[in-house]
Amino acid sequence: MTDRHRPTLATVAARAAVAPSTASLAFSGSSRVAPATRERVLAAAAELGYAGPDPVARSLRSRRSGVVGAMIGERLAYAFTDPVAVQLLDGVTEVLSPLGVGLLLLPGDADRRGPTVGQLAHVPLDAAVYATCGLEDDPALAHLQRRGVPVVAVDGPRVDDVVFVGIPDRRGTADLARHLAGLGHRRVAVVAMPLRLDGTRGPVTADRRARAHYRDVRERLLGVEEVLGPVPAVEGASNSVEEGERAGRALLDVPAPDRPTAVVAQSDLMAAGVLRAAEGLGLRVPEDVSVAGFDGVELPWLAPVRLTTVVQPTTEKGRVVGRAVAELVEGRRPDDVVLDVHLSVGTTTGPAPG
């Protein structure tokens, strides 16, 4: 690799017998440069194998790096088993890619909640998206704000100077709870996504709830209770089928009189786990127990079962985030956005037994 003599704009300019400033104009496509001159510059560049202005140098002047950070709360392998996370980022890149802006993955590892300040400090960022990552008490957030990097938080808490994009989580599960109440369900339980990423699983205590990192998890729980009053909730250690199954078994593997007649899982992934738990315990859905989820993701392998769930427009949410980022990069301050959700009744909920 010939690190030796990589040409710069100055080299190209010299070869085309123009000033560097003119060469720059030629590349940026300014109309202030004569077509013939532009040709000459481009030809010189081609001869020298010049690939265009150095992005780093350009970034320094223009105060734009073309890089947006995606803060991920776990390692990729775990975060991306969640179709919601993937769809979200897909929407973001759909908007940002055509603008020549890339999404930089900043995952945490098994222990941490997210990337550390040390990792962030060396990386050029035009903006950051808290994608699957709580941000309360996050030193990384403070660091970004000091740097003046604008932040968008998806489903995150509302924080000053952070753009919020989310959904009415509470109304979503409240609608779901009303649906269940209308079917006669009185003993309803919740399978919750992690309230914090510390590997905890099991019944959710009041204390635990107070120390939750994730706004959406809290809200989805409150939505159910708004309609049905306090309900037992079991937390999974991660948002996954396995943890959903585990929590589901904990709730359902009890004598029939104590058993919930309906289980509301906070994600479709966990709902799929609850379905497996029910199957494993020989319970029919929805005759013995109703199961509902949240998100509205495609889980083709469940077919022909159709999960009752609260559908959120995940990809569109990603696009909205992408547009918000684009505006922030332009220097504007976009409004917070709350997208809509709707209940989709499938085959997994029915009248309460008995």
Place this chain on the structure above:
Amino acid sequence: MTDRHRPTLATVAARAAVAPSTASLAFSGSSRVAPATRERVLAAAAELGYAGPDPVARSLRSRRSGVVGAMIGERLAYAFTDPVAVQLLDGVTEVLSPLGVGLLLLPGDADRRGPTVGQLAHVPLDAAVYATCGLEDDPALAHLQRRGVPVVAVDGPRVDDVVFVGIPDRRGTADLARHLAGLGHRRVAVVAMPLRLDGTRGPVTADRRARAHYRDVRERLLGVEEVLGPVPAVEGASNSVEEGERAGRALLDVPAPDRPTAVVAQSDLMAAGVLRAAEGLGLRVPEDVSVAGFDGVELPWLAPVRLTTVVQPTTEKGRVVGRAVAELVEGRRPDDVVLDVHLSVGTTTGPAPG
């Protein structure tokens, strides 16, 4: 957002009554600066809310941006339904994150094979990884090489000045074919991953095969034929359960005498689809038809079925890529790496019927 007066290193230096160069030394933790001075500089920085040296300016001097591009051949939502892609990137970030290097997602869209030169041109890159993206005839590759950005290709073709990390694809499927031959199978068919990303599906012609973009797809096919001679192959439009099912149905929905007794899918995802196809056609596995895959990914929803497959160390492959990238960034030229694979016999292959 106070864009107005963000402090720079010079501001901090002035406040600490030292030269900018000394302040720089203080931040880079050089031992050539007196502890007391360092304290003073750090204190001044804290008072001013200075978040540390600007990464872009630093990059300009040090010729390092801390950003590595991941070239993705499709939109994220499709690429990341593939657990292999996710595990691979997980391994890459596992190595790179602690080094303060981030992975920049550069997806293509529905039409393109990968990111365009226009998108690449504005983004600072220390290196690029062709993760899920063919690179033959790719103008983006030429652009990267002109820029002097080192490239690592996963399972990619061997190209000059591109570091190769892969597996013995051909030996893997050859082992699998021998396993099937040993069970008495003579009529074996292949369900192939896309040879190019152009939405084509259906029987693989010789012409199509010659114009394939993906080395691994070709090799896996050749491995089977090395042992069993020419076999019919059906290509899916994408590497997914749905396309696997579609291709599987095309192969299996024929009168028994013509029907293959074993189907080799080129990925576990597609193998899962073939299993669904068999189920849909009322065929028992492995009594009526044997099915095998490739990759060795976890597909928990298949349980209790255990897929016969060729296991590759995907996460480790990602780590190897990460280490190769790290070396390239340091200016060294790492060797190509070929990791090992092994056959894992599950419950989906058995003696040929009849």
Place this chain on the structure above:
DNA sequence: CCACTCTATCGAATCGATTCGACACCGCGT
């Protein structure tokens, strides 16, 4: 007491491009 050696700090050049104001030149109108 002088010379010599470190050590801590500083100055200035450098990384590679962008951008704004200045300027030369051309053609046209009067």
Place this chain on the structure above:
DNA sequence: ACGCGGTGTCGAATCGATTCGATAGAGTGG
């Protein structure tokens, strides 16, 4: 023939840090 608007090109400052060679000053040994 002179001036004027307009176009195309150029110079120089700037973005924010890093780094090497120079230097002042403190400390040490003869």
